[in-house]
Amino acid sequence: MCGQKKITGMLRWRVVAGFLAIISSSGTVVAETTECTVINSLPAIISAQGVYCLKGNLSSALAAGNLIDIQANNVTIDMNGYKLGGIAAGLSTLANGIFAENRKNITLLNGTIRGFRRGVWLRQNSGTSSGHILFDLRLENNRESGAVIAGNGNIIRNNQVINTGGATGETSVQGIHVASAFETLVEGNVVAGSFDGLNGAAGIRIDSSNTIQVRANTVFDTTSSVSTASGILAANSHSILIDANTIVNGGASAGDFAIRANNSITNYITCTNNLSLNFTTGEDVCDNSNGNQHF
Amino acid sequence: MRSISAFLMLAGMLAAGGFNTARAETTECIEIVSVPIQISVQGVYCLKQHLGTNIQSGAAIYIITNNVTIDFNGFKLGGIAAGSSTQADGVRASNRRNISLRNGTIRGFSQGVHISATNADNSSGHVIEDMRLEKNTYRALALEGRGVIARNNLITETGGSTAFGSSGGAHAISVQDSKNALIVNNVIADTFGTANVAIGIWAAFSSRVIIRNNRITNTRGFESGGDQDEFGILFGADDVVVQGNTVINAADLAGDVGIGIGVGADQPTCQNNTVIHFDSGIRDSRLGSPGCNDAGGNVYVPTPVL
Numbered sequence: 357m358c359g360q361k362k363i364t365g366m367l368r369w370r371v372v373a374g375f376l377a378i379i380s381s382s383g384t385v386v387a388e389t390t391e392c393t394v395i396n397s398l399p400a401i402i403s404a405q406g407v408y409c410l411k412g413n414l415s416s417a418l419a420a421g422n423l424i425d426i427q428a429n430n431v432t433i434d435m436n437g438y439k440l441g442g443i444a445a446g447l448s449t450l451a452n453g454i455f456a457e458n459r460k461n462i463t464l465l466n467g468t469i470r471g472f473r474r475g476v477w478l479r480q481n482s483g484t485s486s487g488h489i490l491f492d493l494r495l496e497n498n499r500e501s502g503a504v505i506a507g508n509g510n511i512i513r514n515n516q517v518i519n520t521g522g523a524t525g526e527t528s529v530q531g532i533h534v535a536s537a538f539e540t541l542v543e544g545n546v547v548a549g550s551f552d553g554l555n556g557a558a559g560i561r562i563d564s565s566n567t568i569q570v571r572a573n574t575v576f577d578t579t580s581s582v583s584t585a586s587g588i589l590a591a592n593s594h595s596i597l598i599d600a601n602t603i604v605n606g607g608a609s610a611g612d613f614a615i616r617a618n619n620s621i622t623n624y625i626t627c628t629n630n631l632s633l634n635f636t637t638g639e640d641v642c643d644n645s646n647g648n649q650h651f
Numbered sequence: 652m653r654s655i656s657a658f659l660m661l662a663g664m665l666a667a668g669g670f671n672t673a674r675a676e677t678t679e680c681i682e683i684v685s686v687p688i689q690i691s692v693q694g695v696y697c698l699k700q701h702l703g704t705n706i707q708s709g710a711a712i713y714i715i716t717n718n719v720t721i722d723f724n725g726f727k728l729g730g731i732a733a734g735s736s737t738q739a740d741g742v743r744a745s746n747r748r749n750i751s752l753r754n755g756t757i758r759g760f761s762q763g764v765h766i767s768a769t770n771a772d773n774s775s776g777h778v779i780e781d782m783r784l785e786k787n788t789y790r791a792l793a794l795e796g797r798g799v800i801a802r803n804n805l806i807t808e809t810g811g812s813t814a815f816g817s818s819g820g821a822h823a824i825s826v827q828d829s830k831n832a833l834i835v836n837n838v839i840a841d842t843f844g845t846a847n848v849a850i851g852i853w854a855a856f857s858s859r860v861i862i863r864n865n866r867i868t869n870t871r872g873f874e875s876g877g878d879q880d881e882f883g884i885l886f887g888a889d890d891v892v893v894q895g896n897t898v899i900n901a902a903d904l905a906g907d908v909g910i911g912i913g914v915g916a917d918q919p920t921c922q923n924n925t926v927i928h929f930d931s932g933i934r935d936s937r938l939g940s941p942g943c944n945d946a947g948g949n950v951y952v953p954t955p956v957l
Contacts, residue, residue, distance in 0.1 A: 388677045388722075411679055413693050413718060436679070437695040437720035437751065468718060468749055468776075494749060496776055518776050518798040518831075548798035548831035576798075576831035576859045604859045604890050631946055633890050633918055649946040651920055 389434035405430040415441035422455035429460040435467020443471030461487040470496040480506035499523035504533040510540040521551035529553035530561040537565040548576040558589035571599040586616040594624045603632040616640045677722035686711040693718040703729035710743035717748040723755020731759025735813045740765040749776040756783040763787040768795040771830045788812035795828040802835045810843035820847035829857040837865045844872040850882045857888035864895040887913030899927040903954035908934045922946035928954045
């Protein structure tokens, strides 16, 4: 914590209809948040509920820890189109862009997070993480995951996740990672380029979760030179709907999957109306399948 | 108000409204007060008034750095005073990353938005959304790079250039030297080539491009007396998915093609597209014409014989 700036603004958490109006099913965010507590240096700790924002690009070469550490519930960060950058820390960075643990109602929107091990990590280790929303973020050149989200009642929508991977020694690489979560919607995201990972790469990975809907996402170029690549992977999970996603690779490689449901305890996976190109296997062990097309 | 259930319920209600977006201005930004201008510092820029220029070459806004957002705040960047022979771009960037353009009008340039790359990996992450592109004379949106998104744009009256002689075609959206591009929910009306071919959406020298849920009407090329002077969608790229598009002409023009697959395409896939009043619905020009991977739901309605 040494050297971190503690933001203690007393703005109450205010979610008004005007703010929520920036969420739409396929739409975009064009509003800025001006009445907010400005995050103007890194690393920063947020310890008070409220609406925070960026009013300029922020970057750091810190190679470990969390650049923005959210230690309160009910926190919104509108990045206002600006960038949170960690590229200078190099490929082997262990730093996370935005982190929260066992928190409720974190909303992150409208900006670029690039160059971290995990661009966003909303972690749960005691069953109290819930209600998070990630939307209209550009997550670029993060090394292990663009975003990792846990808990219940989350929405990950309309994000652009580009070029996830590139570090040596990461066990798995994924654009979006839903881990230990339930009642979560992953919708309308574009995941372009998820690669490497000692145990494989996935565009969207659902792990140890249930009641997750993965729908209408576009997943490009999921590759692994050392293990299995899966456009969408459900592992150790059940009661998952994978619907209307488009999953495209440049060419099939041995052992790759457009949609994969692995591990013997993964079950009740429903795959509908998905379209995939250039994988060795279109769907692997979907319990219920309808309307899927694989070429 | 702090109830998560109420929060999610309201979010869901708003989400159900389709892609209508809330519009608000960006006020805390670096204002672009005149053009032509070069942007060399990363950040969020905006317009707070209409801007215009009569330059006939170069670019009204030339971005020479990464991570730049321009919110047009509903205002116009105009170049119509340069006339039909203009070779100027409205917004230009070359070999850059993470350029976002939103919420305004660009009209009257040779190329409304021109994002170029020496190869796809040198340019990435661009998002062009909620823009109106009107009366651009050659290409409204010309995009190159990796992971580029063009969504929710309205593109009208593209064409009419007199700068290129008999090679003067018109492309509303052009995707070249790209990987992983997503062209979605755009409305394209009236693309006309006064001296050559007109194309609503064109993808070439690219791979893994998704062309989804676009609405394309009245694509009219120069009638050379030959074949294939107009295409609603044309691609000569690999692994292109054409999905859920509607392509309509008012009347059948000789040799016109709703969705064209050109030489160089590999693994084209077509699903749920509707083509109305073209000579051909989906036409494959490749050797042996293997056709599009038919993922179902494609509808072709030829011009009725009255």
